[in-house]
Amino acid sequence: MGMISTEFYWTFLCFFMMLFTLPILLHIHWLYDDHEKNFYSSLVILLYYLPTYFAIKVKDRKKLLPTAEWFVRHRYMLAGAMIALNILMIVNSVIRLVGLWENVSVSISLFSQNIVVTCMLVIVIMYIPISIFFHCADVELRFSHLKSTKLSKKQWLVLFGFHTLLAALYATLFLFDGSSLGKEELVLNFRLVRCFCQVLNILSIPMSYQAILLWNSDNLRFKGKYPNTTRNWTGLMKKNPDGTWEIDQSPEDHNISIV
Incomplete structure (x- = not known):
């Protein structure tokens, strides 16, 4: 992957990280009661x-250099995290609604499921923000795909077919009909989730693309x-x-130059 596409x-990712907070914050704020929403919103x-702040501190204190293994893992895991976030927001909303509609015994049975989802x-x-930080902040040693690494036609079909599904x-x-939920906050949360899931699905396509590129990569360039x-x-x-x-160490592929 060329330098222009890498910088892009x-x-x-940086813009996504800055804009990502608001929908999650609104999801939590509208989903819970007045005496809970302030606590959970602050917690989000x-x-x-x-965690990102502490990750930066640990990295700087221990002078950790990025590795190819972590370069690969973060791109795989970020693609998975984006899909998981969409699903978890929907499941979290459904569990909350069922807990409000059903009787006490059913609500108690949902409590353990709610803990797992939460x-x-x-x-x-x-x-997600930790992964994005490690995507962009490794100035000491940066990895990139080779320009020759491409997706096959079948992989392009799988990529767009999966996100279309x-x-x-x-x-x-x-x-x-979200208006049948009655409570205004629940209606707002439902409208937010169904729109945000579509937007997030589209925005996650570049992450999935990067993950597939790495799957195809037998070599990485570093600088x-x-x-x-x-x-x-x-x-x-x-x-x-073994992965x-x-x-x-080939002479034509490995070079050290003195500044």
Whole structure:
């Protein structure tokens, strides 16, 4: 992947991270009662920013350099986290509504399910900004795809077919009359979720594309500073049969130049 497309992808991720907070905040704010919404809304903000702050501090303190393994994992996991967020927002809303409509015994039986969904939602909310940070902030050593890495026609069909299927499933939410929910906050949450799921599905296509590119990649190009020096360091990483990555020592692919 060329430098222009890489910079564009980083810019896209940064804008997404800044705009991502508001829909999640509104989802939580409208879904819970007045005495709960302020607490949960504040908690979402803390969960969104504090883990990223601590990740930055740990990275700087221990002077951790990015690795090819984590480069690959973050792109796989970010694509999965985007899909999981959509599903969890819908499930979280459904559990909340069923808990309000049904009797006490049913509500108690849903309590354990609600805990599981809430924990998963918390993990996703915490992970997405951390992943985006590690996508964009590794200035010491940066990895990129080779320009020769492409998607096959079958993979293009799978990519757009999968997201089209998700869009069709999310579109079924528009068949439901949200005004029948009665409570204004629940109606607003329902309208938010069904629209945000479609937007998030579209915005997650670049993440899925990146994940498939990495699936096809047997080599990665890296560029940065040689550890503990000021020398420029460029070269290739190659993937071993066991899935690990190592520097390709071929002279034509590996180069160290002094600044």
